[in-house]
Amino acid sequence: MGTMSDASAVRGHLWVVGLGPGDLAWRTPEASAALAAADHIVGYETYVQMAGPFRPDQTLHGSDNRVELDRARHAFTLAAQGARVAVVSSGDPGVFAMASAVLEALDGASDPAWHAVELTIVPGLTAAQAAAARVGAPLGHDFCLLSLSDNLKPWEVIENRLVHATAGDFVMAFYNPISKARPWQLGRAFEIVRAHRTGEAVVVLGRDIGRPDERIRLTTLADVRPEDVDMRTVVLIGSSTTRLIPRPEGGEAWVYTPRFYGK
Amino acid sequence: MGTMSDASAVRGHLWVVGLGPGDLAWRTPEASAALAAADHIVGYETYVQMAGPFRPDQTLHGSDNRVELDRARHAFTLAAQGARVAVVSSGDPGVFAMASAVLEALDGASDPAWHAVELTIVPGLTAAQAAAARVGAPLGHDFCLLSLSDNLKPWEVIENRLVHATAGDFVMAFYNPISKARPWQLGRAFEIVRAHRTGEAVVVLGRDIGRPDERIRLTTLADVRPEDVDMRTVVLIGSSTTRLIPRPEGGEAWVYTPRFYGK
Incomplete structure (x- = not known):
């Protein structure tokens, strides 16, 4: 053959x-x-x-x-x-x-x-799955993966996708979030998401997950800053339903997006 | 500890x-x-x-x-x-x-x-990755994974997400696309996507990928019918940029979504 x-x-x-x-x-x-x-x-x-x-x-x-x-x-x-x-x-x-x-x-x-x-x-x-597994199940419901790199696509396409991913209340994962050559795009992306999603929305920053220097940090949409992120970080932003469960041993909470929607 | x-x-x-x-x-x-x-x-x-x-x-x-x-x-x-x-x-x-x-x-x-x-x-x-690998790289650019099951979320939430995923020109993967208890939802989902995306958009139907009865079928948004899909199928719908490459040996074409956007 x-x-x-x-x-x-x-x-x-x-x-x-x-x-x-x-x-x-x-x-x-x-x-x-x-x-x-x-x-x-x-x-x-x-x-x-x-x-x-x-x-x-x-x-x-x-x-x-x-x-x-x-x-x-x-x-x-x-x-x-x-x-x-x-x-x-x-x-x-x-x-x-x-x-x-x-x-x-x-x-x-x-x-x-x-x-x-x-x-x-x-x-x-892929990185989003690895980071998600470390914190629980933030991708447990409808989600989008987006690259924030405008090296090969116009920034307007990225903005349009961010607007719709936010309006659709999708959990989001940002790949290629920031680099020396692309310093402002992540801040603008956070602004777009903040316009339609509560500041309490959970944000997970997963850096080098599965490598020796692995680091996970939980924060919120209100608090997260581009300076918290580098090119080796995947950024997960929860939807309106994404929740936290404190861990008794301390450390970062569990994060999950329930299968059900609404209370 | x-x-x-x-x-x-x-x-x-x-x-x-x-x-x-x-x-x-x-x-x-x-x-x-x-x-x-x-x-x-x-x-x-x-x-x-x-x-x-x-x-x-x-x-x-x-x-x-x-x-x-x-x-x-x-x-x-x-x-x-x-x-x-x-x-x-x-x-x-x-x-x-x-x-x-x-x-x-x-x-x-x-x-x-x-x-x-x-x-x-x-x-x-996950199933979308497996089906994608079999046909090439349809998820090579921004994409969404959505469950079409309204067992645990209102159908309106799903419709809203479909509208925004379509308007954002995301590649989409549908999980739980259809079942005996949910017979009409997939047809309605195709209608929503058709309203904003050309009928030539590539559709990949991946059934039981990685199992003995694995089956991949390529079709288009204009041609796909709910009857082509069952609960063991993952449905991928290409964005406006998703392309085909014929394979010389025959069989289904390669499918990929380029890293660049626009011509």
């Missing part, structure tokens, strides 16, 4: 591998198997390190963070020659990560050998 | 375990470890079977599907006596599943022994 590449009698394989949020206990067996099967590991240097250790016969291709499309094209070039290639991504590659970049590369490709590559998307736990 | 239950010198442990979408390759090591550590396995009968096999020393408590809160209370009763209890859920327990029910049970509990139980939410891949 499948069209063979002209360049090789062996059909190459490209896995887009979700490493999950960092903790090996959260990496799926499918992801581990794909990493073991690959001859070449391609990805942002930090994620390539996170994906290891690797065998001496495996070739690592670490690159800078801002070159997703180049990285995807490099992976297809290798796989089109019959190689077994893993493109690694933290979290779920299908959620604001490498799977879209890989398909963008394929979409624009005229070489039939690229289209003949066996392509497998290996899903993984 | 932690308050001891009066009933026991041993602090009980309750894990709310996400089994993932069915395929063992998608079950995390954390989930497998929790299942191995538990003395009691509590859950909807089908998921208890899916979670096995178990050792003879483990006690299984399978129950009917509609008794989440009873099941959660039963699990706390066991754990408050010092037992090690796993409540199992398919997918991610934090996404329209058992974690909210478990926290609802805890929220209403006056027994301090319940609050002293060590509680761990074990996240898992």
